[in-house]
Amino acid sequence: MSQPAMGCIKSFVAVLVCLCAVAVQAEDPYLFFDWNVTYGMISPLGVPQQGILINGQFPGPKINCTSNNNIVVNVFNNLDEPLLLTWYGVQQRKNSWQDGNPGTMCPIAPGTNFTYRFQVKDQIGSSFYYPTTSLQKASGGIGGLQIHSRLLIPVPFDPPADDFSVLTGDWYTKGHKSLKRLLDSGRPLGRPDGIQINGNSYTKDEPLFTMEAGKTYRYRVCNVGMKTSLNFRIQNHTLKLVEMEGSHTVQNVYDSLDVHVGQCLSVLVTANQDPKDYFMVVSSRFTKKLLTTVALIHYANGKGPASPELPPPPPETETGIAWSINQFRSFRWNLTASAARPNPQGSYHYGQINITRTFKLVNSRARVDGKLRYAVNGFSHTDAVTPFKLAEYYGVQDKVFKYDTMKDEPDKVPESANNNINVLVTSNVVNATFRNFVEIVFENREKTIQTWHLDGYSFFAVAIEPGRWSPDKRKNYNLVDAVSRNTIQVYPGSWAAVMTTLDNAGMWNLRSEMGERAYLGQQLYLSVLSPARSLRDEYNLPDNALLCGMVTNLPKPPPYSI
Incomplete structure (x- = not known):
């Protein structure tokens, strides 16, 4: 080969190397939002009432982003009370500083603003955001958060004709x-008054969504309510489940799906x-009084009203619980689908990892x-004036809370809600070990359904069964393809x-998703502390972090190092 030709090839290779280096070092895209949080009149059930609006909207603005995007949300609190927003289901890697819970952040004071900065690192799926201060979620401040796959990552279904968000709840x-x-x-709180869909109770002549005959649509359904499990169905149409809380699922087909408080899923x-009109139906589950609401789905160029005969809800009582448990058991992780990163999700063989620690958590109620x-x-947990994360970071945790007041398994637990042991009201912070593989068992001895959520993580939902848990129940776990998700329901008994x-x-935060x-x-x-105190494991306290309580005037600790 001639010297000029060889020189051209070397120059070309050098350019490619430089381009690759730039691509590797380039930051992921940023999305910027300015939100004004105010009170305003809303009528989710047709009754005017004061609600919490974001930029004058309920539901609030939808965050439409892509895996690895950096999200920057400047929140102006124009309420008359403190405010925090949590980015539900977003696993904020190394960044509990932005989690939006009273144990990690000081609230945004009335008349002030705060800018959240976080990355949806290696994530996809359907989620939402809501306020965590007091019971503000019951008045609104809720919106959709959708994370799409990057273009180079294949999705296990064809692109839908449209992508619809359904935020529903009691x-x-x-x-x-x-x-x-x-x-x-x-x-x-007592019984809720009804069920809303996207902030409204729709009439029979006002379509919520429009579809064209022959096309397929994605419906992202989230239960954003306070306490009630729901069943979702569409008149005369089947639902193909494709995603659940950030994981692609085996694409089973259902007539209806139970969606418990805090849970999100996607169906095609x-x-x-x-070509005519059809009703979307949402009804309550496991309640003494059946609550039902409908929304209209219109076919473009369709003629004819929706049939007044609604598809029936699933069975209730014990039969209904068995029906719902069997539906849960049918959910499977799609191990052949790519994740939000190039390596397949199925490469993580969680069933072959030894359990390091088991938490057995029994819920109960009492009078104190x-x-x-x-x-x-x-x-019974209570928050402190100084957020636990800040107290820990500044080294004053001994003056704010004690670790491990709660044991991994209770010495004595109530047989029922009416036979409770004494309850201690205190801050409940568990000292967990970094990179431990843990098993968490939720045991519900009460007569009402529960829902639990863990911030910062997805977990493998390996089993739900009636009765009491014991170690021999592990033989019934799904250790192959349990769905990786962040919320789990626990049925009565x-x-x-x-x-x-x-x-x-x-x-x-590990919490009941029932607001009450x-x-x-x-x-x-x-x-979950990293002994190394390294930026490889956790980010430093943000420069704009709000300070309150004991740490307000303390000198800032040395930052984490590489």
């Missing part, structure tokens, strides 16, 4: 301040029926000084088991 016509006063006085719906409280293993690796350093229960103590925090 609703009270009393505002969150009235509901908070009820709980503070020692009384329960093909417009393959006669005449007032209603909810507990985990006999401990039943238990659920999940597994996860505590590889995300930070202070992470979390507010009255049914939650705890997992402190």
Whole structure:
């Protein structure tokens, strides 16, 4: 080969190397949002009431992003009370500073603003955001958060004709301040007044979505309510499940799907029926009084009203619980699908990892000084003026809380909600070991369904069964293709088991997703500290972090190093 030709080849290779280096070092894209949080009039059930709006909207603005995007949200709090927003289901790697819970952050004071900065690193799926301060979620401040796959990562279904967001949940016509006063006085919230879909109770002539005959659509359904499990179905149409809380699933087909509080899923719906109108139906599950609402789905160029005959709900009582458990068992992780990163999800063989630690968490309710409280293993959590994460970072945790007041398994647990042991109201922070592989068992001895969520992680939902849990129940675990998710339901008189690796350093909230229960103590925090205090494991305290309580005027600790 001639010298000029060889020189050209070397120059070309050098250019390629430089381009690759630039590509590797380039930052992922940024998305910027400015949100103004205010009160305003809304009518989710047709009754005007004061709600919480974001940029004048309820639901709030949708965050449409792609895996690895950096999200920057400047929140102006124009309420008359403190505010925090949590990015539900987003696994904020190394960044519990932005988690939006009272145990990790100081609230945004009225009349001030705060800028959240986080990355949706190696994630996909359907989620939402909501306020965590007091019971503000009961008045709104909720919006969709959708993370799409990067173009180079194949998705296991064809692109849909459109992507619809369905934020549905139970609703009270009393505002969150009235509901908070009820709980503070020692009384329960009682039954919700109805069910809303995307902030409305729709009429029979106002279409929510429009489909074209022959095309397939993605419906992202999230239960953003306070306490009620729901069933979702569409008249005369089947639902092909394709994603659940950030994981692609085996694509089974259902007539209806149970969606418990805090849970999100995606289904594909093909417009393959006669071109006319159809009802989307959402109804309550496991409640004494059946609550039902509908929304209209219109076929473009279709003629004819929707049939008044609605598809029936699944069975209730014990038969209904068995039906719902069997549906849960049919959910499977799609091991042939790519994840949000190039390596396949199925390469993580969680069933072959030895369990390092087991938490058995038993929920209960009690009266403390005449007032209603909810507990985990006999401990009813209360927040401190100084967020636990800040106290830990500044080295004053001994003055704010104690680690491990709650044991991994209770010495004594109530046989039922009416036979409770004494409950201690205190800050409940568990000292967890970085990179331990843990098993968490939720045992529900009460007569109402529960839902649990873990911030900062996805876990493998390996089992749900009736009765009591014991170690020999592990033989029934799904150790191959359990769905990786972040929320799990626990039926009355039943238990659920999940597994996860505590590889995300930070202070992470494990809580009941039932708003009443979390507010009255049914939650705890997992402190997952990296001994190395390295930026490889956890980010430093953000420069704009709000300070409160004991750390307000303390000197800033030395930053983590590489």
